[in-house]
């Protein structure tokens with residue numbers, strides 16, 4: 001169906017794209033826009049040679065007119081996957097710049113697209129503070145690891161904000177380790193904490209020594225749900 005589109009040339013294709021875009025807007029389904037191709041929603045399925053000039057124009061239109069719409073990122077990423085393989089010249093980057101910036105951007109998009117979000121409770125500043133703590137603990141804390149017969153003992157220390165972040169995050173992580181059945185504890189140090197993790201299982205004891213401080217800190221996968229809770233104002237300690 002698209003051969004006439006080619007012959008119609010750039011202006012014609014752009015006109016079709018604009019019409020389809022306008023129809024999508026009027027239909028009251030803004031989420032369709034991210035998936036729209038100039039010949040209609042089915043075209044990309046029926047004829048996957050989507051590198052036509054018209055599609056480029058449709059995409060640029062989306063970027064200009066609808067780039068900031070709620071849920072728009074999903075549409076953009078959908079397009080990125082298709083366009084990326086074709087090496088489209090007008091392809092747009094998806095990396096937000098910094099990991100913490102991207103984490104906050106993702107959470108704000110989730111809150112934006114959730115009609116039940118209570119904006120009177122939302123606290124993005126608290127999430128930012130926690131992500132700064134994570135940065136301090138991940139990148140700036142000193143971890144002195146001491147192997148034990150049945151596990152590992154780690155002195156985690158730092159200066160100023162780093163020490164505060166260690167004291168907030170590492171003891172909180174111990175309770176998360178308890179949930180996955182690991183035997184962990186912390187003791188206070190003047191500029192951080194001493195983290196001890198042990199096991200009666202010799203295999204796990206060997207693994208603990210191999211994981212070391214950061215390998216142990218990433219256990220549990222609880223940060224993602226906790227970040228959303230912090231942003232929603234439903235979680236005050238981490």
Ligand SMILES: [Cu+2]
Pocket residue numbers: 130134223224226227
């Ligand atoms: Cu976190």
